[in-house]
Amino acid sequence: MKKKRTVVIGFVGSQLDSGKGATRWEKWRPTVALTQHEEVVIDRIELLFNGRHGDLAELVKVDIASVSPETEVNSHRVQMNDPWDFEQVYAALFDFARGYAFDPDNEEYWIHITTGTHVVQICMFLMTEARYFPGRLLQTAPPPRHAAGKPGTFALIDLDLSKYDQIAQRFTREQEEGVAFLKSGIATRNARFNKMIDEIERVAIKSKAPMLLMGPTGAGKSFLARRIYELRRARHQIDGKFVEINCATLRGDGAGSTLFGHTRGAFTGAASDRAGLLRSAHKGLLFLDEIGELGLDEQAMLLKAVEEKRFHPVGSDNEVQSDFLLIAGTNRDLSKEVVAGRFREDLFARINLWTYELPGLTARAEDIEPNIDYLLAQFGAENSQVVRLNKEARSRYMDFAMSAEAQWVGNFRDLSASVQRMATLAEAGRITDVIVQDEVGRLRRLWQHYSDEAAEPSEIDxxxxxxxxxxxxxxxxxxxxxxxxxxxxxxxxxxxxxxxxxxxxxxxxxxxxxxxxxxxxxxxxxxxxxxxxx
Incomplete structure (x- = not known):
């Protein structure tokens, strides 16, 4: 089998490859040193340089010819005014790669990343990883001090990720752990919900844009927002506090003051300065539940704070800053609220980039059982005892919980309260059939007025x-x-x-x-x- 020719592609090092007179041979110069290794023959070097280093490129070419006459050196001028400008460097390398006649069947390419600015090295890596340069990365290093004058060492880095299954498995495992964290380890079975959580995990790690969580009361919006915060904090992506407020509780002058703070004397009762929740959430996460309840004036102030990270406290002429992440929650259809004039269109557009609708419990009936097990385990941990449903009790409760009769008006809040009541009444950690019967009766009474409303006859023609x-x-x-x-x-x-x-x-x-x-x-x-x- 015919041996492939070895071709190196790299930049001339404006500092590392430089030198004048005979003393330059006492210095380790990575491009020249490549051709001084006895165990490897470099057939060709494609030497890149920008306009200011043409003379240095020619000197390197002459020196290589003197130590390795069999190595052909081709110099290429690439146009970049600033070798630290990512866009310029990447564009120059892309243009070079697109115009170069690669012959991978007969040539093996080594992409030298020891020389050049850090931006150049990063772009060389990206071009190789994307296969615009169909080769392997080449990293060289100088010899130890006691071996001065030697060519140093070199190492080849293969970017074929199929050879790194353990790395891929590690990242997959990390993502799975993140998803499990968001679900608190609950083995949810609803395919639509699981798919949504998978995406939320990726978005929560990669994006700083606002997130909008929609869904009925008790669907778990506040719980999920806090888990997103804890996930980011565990990944060292956030170090501030988790700040939560239900906007339905904000009314009148107090709304602006609570969110944005106020100065002393801003209004009657403002006896001292107040920082406000937005500043409390600096470097942290702000969860505004029921954001649809927020007044139009506060919506305008919030939009500025989200976009510019700056706002005016109530009664102040001076702007303050707060760099926070925003998650908003609502049980309303905000698009309808916009049409009705009750919610600002520009704010809706700003928080509507990542929108997720959390289904209620009746839409996730298959997740009732794993949530029961989670709630029982949680109760047991808090009360230092193991609590279980016996077989008959579990069967009776699940039959009711998944039937059309179960309203689950409060969604997971109703389920959590129900499980807590049964666990509290359990004797010796066993929830019996009798306890379940009583609990089912209690839930029927709780939802009676909803059932009565649903049972009202309607004349369907x-x-x-x-x-x-x-x-x-x-x-x-x-x-x-x-x-x-x-x-x-x-x-x-x-x-x-x-x-x-x-x-x-x-x-x-x-x-x-x-x-x-x-x-x-x-x-x-x-x-x-x-x-x-x-």
Whole structure:
């Protein structure tokens, strides 16, 4: 097999490769030293230089010819006014690579990264990693002092990441740990929720842009915001405090003062200066829950603070600074609030870059059981005892929890309170069937007025829905269709309606697709979701 020619591509070192007179040979000059290794033959060097170092490049070329006549040296002038400007350096190297006739079948390329500015070295690395330079990185080092005059050492770095499975596995493992941290170690089963958390983990680590968490009360917005803060803090990406406020509690003059601070005498009762929550969150994370409740004036001030990291405390002519990360929470549809004039469009646009809708508990029925286990473990750790549901009790509770009867109006707050009540009443750490029966009765009473409201009869006219086709329905089909339409009209989404309608049968399926089942049922009557919702 024919041996490939060895070709080195690198910059002339304006300092390392320099030298005058005979004394230059006493100095370690990395480009020249490359050709002085007895164990390797460099067939060609592509020597890059910018306009100011043409004379040095020629001197290096002459010196290489004297120590290694078999090495061909081609010098290339690359245009860059500032070798410390990333854009200029990368563009110059990109243009060189695009115009160079690489021949990887017959030549092996070593990309020398010892010489040049740090920006040059970084760009050489990036160009090689992206395969614009189809070769391996070459790093050289000077000889020890006792071996002065020797060519030093060199090492080749292969960027074929397929050879570094352990590195890839380590990064994968770190991401998985981050995702598990955000979920508090709860083995959630809902595919849509898990996919969302996967993305939130990546965004939380890489982006400093605001994040908007949407979802009903009790869906876990505040909990997730705090976990995001703790994840960033564990990665040393943030060192300030976690500051949280529910904007629904802010009213009148106190709203601006609480958020932005005030000066003494700014309004009646302002007896001293106040820093405000935005300044308390400096270098930390600010979570504004129910941001849709914030007044328009405060929204305008918040927009400036988010964009410029500067704002005026109430009553002050002097701006203050605070560099904070923002996570906002809401149970409202802010786009509708914008249309209604209750929320600023520019602020919505600013916080709407990373928006995630946290589903309620009824939309994550498959996650009820792992959350119960997590809550029991948490209760046990806080109270120094192990608490478990016995087999019959677990079965009875899960049947109710996943049924259409379970409203879960408060979402995970309702579930947490329910588990805490049962765990507190458990004797010898065992939650019995009797305790579960009592708890189910308590939950039914808690949600009674919601059930009464849902049970109120509504006159659904199938003629309005189906037209003349309604007359051709059997009574059985008509009654069933009316009940289905009733559930659909009281549900937010097709999936939500499907989960309620198929609450029992879905538990026997490995991958329940409630939305698809409901869609097919409606299609029997030539109906679609929008038809029944009107």
């Amino acid at each position: 199938l003629v309005e829905v189906l037209g003349q086709k309604a007359a051709g329905l059997d009574l059985f089909d008509a009654v069933q269709l009316k009940a289905v339409i009733e559930v659909c009209r009281k549900s937010k989404t097709l999936s939500d309606a499907g989960r309620k309608l198929f609450a029992i049968s879905r538990s026997a399926k490995e991958r329940p697709n409630d939305a698809d089942r409901l869609k097919k049922y409606l299609a029997r009557f030539d109906l679609v979701w929008d038809d029944v919702r009107q």
